[in-house]
Amino acid sequence: MKPFHSYQNPSLAVDLVVFGYSHEQLSVLLLNRKEAPFQDQWVLPGAFLQMEERFRDTCSRVLKTKLGMDDVYMEQLYSFDDPGRDPRGRAIAVAYYALVNPARVAVSAGSMANDVAWFNVRELPGLGFDHKEIFDLALQRLRSKITYFPVGFELLDELFTMPELHELYECILDTSIDRRNFRRKIIDSDYIINTGKKREGAQNRHPDLYKFNKKLKKNGFQINV
Amino acid sequence: MKPFHSYQNPSLAVDLVVFGYSHEQLSVLLLNRKEAPFQDQWVLPGAFLQMEERFRDTCSRVLKTKLGMDDVYMEQLYSFDDPGRDPRGRAIAVAYYALVNPARVAVSAGSMANDVAWFNVRELPGLGFDHKEIFDLALQRLRSKITYFPVGFELLDELFTMPELHELYECILDTSIDRRNFRRKIIDSDYIINTGKKREGAQNRHPDLYKFNKKLKKNGFQINV
DNA sequence: TCAAAAGTGTTTCACGTACACCCATGC
DNA sequence: GCATGGGTGTACGTGAAACACTTTTGA
Numbered sequence: 001m002k003p004f005h006s007y008q009n010p011s012l013a014v015d016l017v018v019f020g021y022s023h024e025q026l027s028v029l030l031l032n033r034k035e036a037p038f039q040d041q042w043v044l045p046g047a048f049l050q051m052e053e054r055f056r057d058t059c060s061r062v063l064k065t066k067l068g069m070d071d072v073y074m075e076q077l078y079s080f081d082d083p084g085r086d087p088r089g090r091a092i093a094v095a096y097y098a099l100v101n102p103a104r105v106a107v108s109a110g111s112m113a114n115d116v117a118w119f120n121v122r123e124l125p126g127l128g129f130d131h132k133e134i135f136d137l138a139l140q141r142l143r144s145k146i147t148y149f150p151v152g153f154e155l156l157d158e159l160f161t162m163p164e165l166h167e168l169y170e171c172i173l174d175t176s177i178d179r180r181n182f183r184r185k186i187i188d189s190d191y192i193i194n195t196g197k198k199r200e201g202a203q204n205r206h207p208d209l210y211k212f213n214k215k216l217k218k219n220g221f222q223i224n225v
Numbered sequence: 226m227k228p229f230h231s232y233q234n235p236s237l238a239v240d241l242v243v244f245g246y247s248h249e250q251l252s253v254l255l256l257n258r259k260e261a262p263f264q265d266q267w268v269l270p271g272a273f274l275q276m277e278e279r280f281r282d283t284c285s286r287v288l289k290t291k292l293g294m295d296d297v298y299m300e301q302l303y304s305f306d307d308p309g310r311d312p313r314g315r316a317i318a319v320a321y322y323a324l325v326n327p328a329r330v331a332v333s334a335g336s337m338a339n340d341v342a343w344f345n346v347r348e349l350p351g352l353g354f355d356h357k358e359i360f361d362l363a364l365q366r367l368r369s370k371i372t373y374f375p376v377g378f379e380l381l382d383e384l385f386t387m388p389e390l391h392e393l394y395e396c397i398l399d400t401s402i403d404r405r406n407f408r409r410k411i412i413d414s415d416y417i418i419n420t421g422k423k424r425e426g427a428q429n430r431h432p433d434l435y436k437f438n439k440k441l442k443k444n445g446f447q448i449n450v
Numbered sequence: 451t452c453a454a455a456a457g458t459g460t461t462t463c464a465c466g467t468a469c470a471c472c473c474a475t476g477c
Numbered sequence: 478g479c480a481t482g483g484g485t486g487t488a489c490g491t492g493a494a495a496c497a498c499t500t501t502t503g504a
Contacts, residue, residue: 430501
């Protein structure tokens, strides 16, 4: 058995669509490039894969650098292979999307970027490379996933209220959902637990605080748009 | 703007899960390897990506070589990156699955394999590399996809009967489906057209022949397991 | 005319949807 | 006590599931 002959392979990178939710808005993390190509343009964070490194490790490395964050929920999205997608040469991108709570992270541009910032997904600037395409697919996937699997909790604080979860769903799905039917579906799914505590401070009734049920049972749910 | 420095990149290959359906059985196409590693073991067909080649082109090349077939339905599945997945060195695999009609193709082993054959998905041999994992994910994806999107037709002849389509669904989903409710859901979806012809030969009532409606309208469907 | 399988229709029931009411809190 | 928003209950209708009957064909 002979090892691979060292013929040339395409460059291999991961690109990350990092979603954050705060102030009732869904946002994406973007970098402003310091160097060509696409100098001074906004792009998704990413990094080249190092030998012996797994996609997930590369993602974690980027998230740690840009966000100072560990233990982030992420999922592989799709692999992009258009030969013209990077003007520097052939480059394959394996895209992941991640869900974080912006309140818990401190973004920092690092040496490779002029700036790093959260953008509301409804007011995106033009993106370099094929990153608009990647972002569009990620948003589509997130919307689909959230309707049948409990990923929404990743975007909220550990304790959250039902109205907060409801607002999150309406924001991400960009639609209105009957709050009473929504409540029932979520409760019936057994994915969340009522802590008995209440969110204080509001000048009207104090809503119950829930937490995510990590040992998720069989019950699923289905939020219809 | 400088081009990529030529540091070493992992090898990049595509692996294909080719599904076929005939004689009321779902099958997968496997190759028997002529060389190490995994000599004389069964594996999924695949090929290394050539520079300037897209995943889809590599897949087509494999399908053309192994099956003498063009115009095959295929879809990207997932990318696999375990550093230990190939004993010859670091190799990334982008997996695709394809749906073909075995009646229309002539499989040939080619120079790289001892043999090539269809295996019933319920009686798979042990597979080399991480190909069992890839196969499992592909079957899961196919099962999920077929419940809401018209991919089943890719596995049948151009003209097919309702009982044939029904049998296909029961086989792939490995469950029984009420034939009358199934018929209604498919008809209501507008994905198929009654040609007016009938399948001759059977010694009982001759079923209507349908064809796939390529200009698919908005109506979807949902086959529940 | 009989068996086997395909085409068509109907009843039933569960779930999703729409909607109304009561409760808690701060001013 | 009043405005605001959160928690709970219920009637209704649509659509999926369960099921029966008729039709067509070859032997």
